[in-house]
Amino acid sequence: MTPSVEGLYFVEKTRIAVPAGSILPSAFLRFFHPISDKAARFIDSKAFQCSVPKNKFLLRSGQTCPYLFLVNKGLFRGYILDGKTEVTTWITAENDLVSSISSFFDQSPSLENIQALEDGELIGIHFDDLESAYQKFPELNQAARKVLQVMYRQAEERAFLVRLTKASSRYAYFQQTKPDLLNRVSLKFIASHLGMTLETLSRLRGSILRPNAEAQEKRI
Template identity: 40%
Template sequence: MKQVEISRNSFLLREGMVCNNLYFLEKGCLRGYYNLDGKEVTYWFGFENNFITSFYSFISRKPCVENIQILEDSTLWGISFEALNQLFDIHNDLERLVRIINEQYYIRLEERLMAMQFKTARERYEQLMETSPHILQRISLGQIASYLGISQETLSRIRSQA
């Protein structure tokens, strides 16, 4: 793995690029977002001790449709697709670790889908505060609102009633 230092407001990945690396976030914060009709739609945040990549692009070897933006000066450790597969050939137990990472990603993805489909905006906000209470100190309210699928005004109303 190679250490990568990236400064705030930089991009780890931009839409249209093929994601060649799987990263472990040692320090910092970042977000994944899509551009939809000129609007940024945030769909995940990454914090310390998370694995970060565009899973679709990394696995399929196709261009990604998302952007990964660095929100704080960050330290990541990256391994290329090719190097990871070479390690799989040598160390079969490493495949198990990556399978577990993929399973955790899938669980988070399904939990997010269920929350967006079946929970109210208030319930989504409360769940976010329960699982990531530090988020208000690290992420802008506009990006949090986008992640929750609500306007910044609605988020302000929910917060004032909490």
């Protein structure tokens, strides 16, 4: 694969053993469900670390995603194309999973593009290695089920978000659920994710920030 292809290129180009101090898959799974030390050693032995530079792509639409990733460092977004318009479907950061979920589990071409919004470091595991781990260690199936429950809840929240009719309600919901991303993500991506124009988002932010600034001045 040549560098011009980008998607999955950086996974193979930068792939290394997981460095000491990084989040291991076993630690992530144990947050959801207890697993044996033997299962932990097996799944950790299959993991690797890779890096994706800012603005580059982890995955391109049309590619099949053979990996599931845990974000160790950085910020990523998924988006689809509606004609020539990029529609941001999700934004996520450290300690969360990243993949084209339907592509990964079905091993079928992805509809999504996955782009790094900051220099990113990821812990990855191959689909075949994960399936092997499930077969060898039944407790990993229970842990994975609980992870999927969280992912389903997140998907439900995104579905709820886009059905809010007022732009102000969608932005308020994003503020409440993703406060740590407000100052890390470009406004154009937040606007796309919330289904509004950049101008509408800027106006909303201005209407919120202006009273706060005035209140601060009065206290001074």
